[in-house]
Amino acid sequence: MTDMNRIKSALWLPLFDELADPRVVARLAAAAEEAGWDGCFVWDQLCWRAPVRQVADPWITLSAIATATERLRLGPMVTPPPRRRPAKLARESATLDRLSEGRLTLGVGVGSDRFAGELSRTGEELDDRVRGRMLDESLTILAAAWSGEPVRHHGEHYTVDDLAFLPRPVQRPGVPVWAAGFPGNARPIRRAARLDGFFPANLEHPDQLAEVVGTLTGLRDGQMDSFDVAIALPPGADPGPFAKAGATWCLREFDPGVRLATVRAVVLDGPAGR
Numbered sequence: 001m002t003d004m005n006r007i008k009s010a011l012w013l014p015l016f017d018e019l020a021d022p023r024v025v026a027r028l029a030a031a032a033e034e035a036g037w038d039g040c041f042v043w044d045q046l047c048w049r050a051p052v053r054q055v056a057d058p059w060i061t062l063s064a065i066a067t068a069t070e071r072l073r074l075g076p077m078v079t080p081p082p083r084r085r086p087a088k089l090a091r092e093s094a095t096l097d098r099l100s101e102g103r104l105t106l107g108v109g110v111g112s113d114r115f116a117g118e119l120s121r122t123g124e125e126l127d128d129r130v131r132g133r134m135l136d137e138s139l140t141i142l143a144a145a146w147s148g149e150p151v152r153h154h155g156e157h158y159t160v161d162d163l164a165f166l167p168r169p170v171q172r173p174g175v176p177v178w179a180a181g182f183p184g185n186a187r188p189i190r191r192a193a194r195l196d197g198f199f200p201a202n203l204e205h206p207d208q209l210a211e212v213v214g215t216l217t218g219l220r221d222g223q224m225d226s227f228d229v230a231i232a233l234p235p236g237a238d239p240g241p242f243a244k245a246g247a248t249w250c251l252r253e254f255d256p257g258v259r260l261a262t263v264r265a266v267v268l269d270g271p272a273g274r
Contacts, residue, residue, distance in 0.1 A: 007243040009271030010039030011263070012077055012232055012251035015056035016048055018260040022056060026064035028260075028267055033069045035270045040065055041077035041107065041251055046118040052257050059092055066100035073103050077199065077230075077251065078180040080111025081138035082131040083124045087160055089138065090145035094169045102170035106142075107199055109180035109188075110135050132187060133157070139177065139195070146174030178230060183212050193219035197228035197248075206241040213246030235266045 011032055013019055019028075029040040042065075044058040058076045065074050081089060097104040110131040113119040125131050137155045144151045145165035153160040169175050178197030181188020192198035193216050200212055209231065217224055230249035231242050239250040250272070254263060 007239055007247055008038035008073075008249045009239075010037060010041055010073070010230075010249060010251045011267065012041045012043075012253045013263065014043045014048075014254060014256045014258065015045075015058060015061055016043075016052045017054050017257050019258070019263065020054035020056040022061040022064040024260065025056070025061050026068035028263060029065040029072055029074070030068045031264070032267045033072050035267055037072065037267070037271050039073035039105075039249070039251075040069070041075055041105075044076040044079040045116060046122065047116045048256050049116055059096065062096055062104075063099060066096060066103065069100075069103075071103075073105055074100060075105040076107055077105075077178075078107035078109040080109055080131070080135075081142075082111055082134040083119065083122070084138070086138040086141040086158055087145070087163070087165075090142055090165045093142070093175050094146065094165060094167065097169035097171055097175050098167060104169070104171070105176045105178060105197070107178045107180060108135060108139065109199075136191065139191075142177075143174060176228070178228060183208050189215055190219060192216065196226070197230060199230045199232075199251075201232075203231055203242075206245040209242055209247060210245040235269075239272060 013025060019025055032040055042058045042061055045055060047055055062074055093106055110128060113126060119126055134157045137157050141151060141153050141158060141160055146169050148166055148168040150162050150164045151160045152162055176196040178199050179188055179192035179195050180199040180201060182202060183200045198216060203209055213229060228248045229246050230251055231247045232251045232253040233239055235252050252266060
């Protein structure tokens with residue numbers, strides 16, 4: 001089996017302007033499934049810079065995708081739990097995993113105020129280190145919630161007092177979680193090593209990825225068979241060198257405010273190597 005046969009292909013859609021209608025995105029996802037794509041992931045943003053004006057909710061859009069498809073893996077890539085309540089996220093993720101019959105992947109990160117000021121404009125925590133602790137605490141709560149057992153958590157930022165989250169997700173022991181982060185930042189890589197996958201941001205060269213994969217392999221004591229490494233590349237870019245460096249997923253990225261016709265053309269062309 002070649003590296004290109006091992007790597008899976010997905011769309012990574014910013015839910016802005018012409019993609020801010022969940023019905024439109026659901027139809028795109030259905031067409032992608034028919035064209036041989038493996039996944040459809042969406043941005044999770046409250047707002048974006050001008051000229052973007054319209055923004056859709058990722059969870060409602062993902063629900064539309066789930067009902068319009070049968071095979072595609074789907075999820076937010078990435079959602080920032082520090083600006084979400086973990087108990088609500090536990091309910092949303094379990095329900096969406098059941099709606100999709102076990103196809104949800106949860107991409108998580110600390111979030112950023114840099115691109116649209118969405119944290120400062122909504123009164124959220126601005127300190128990156130604090131949001132990192134909030135993220136880790138949220139992940140602890142999510143893992144406990146997906147077990148179906150009562151959650152008894154009294155932490156620095158969150159309290160969940162003797163609450164069971166039923167029904168459980170379809171996937172066991174829970175929804176796969178991919179952590180996002182920059183390749184040179186050790187903390188997100190260590191976080192990802194405890195989870196199910198890593199989504200490195202701003203990769204410039206396959207050698208960067210090979211170094212990250214080497215670090216993750218060491219942190220996981222060589223247990224990488226069930227671990228995913230997802231990269232983002234523009235349509236038309238060759239994922240082959242990144243597949244050889246250890247990538248298992250290639251997410252095709254689009255600029256904010258991309259035209260629907262542009263995305264549709266990429267969808268209908270099908271994934272690279274198919």
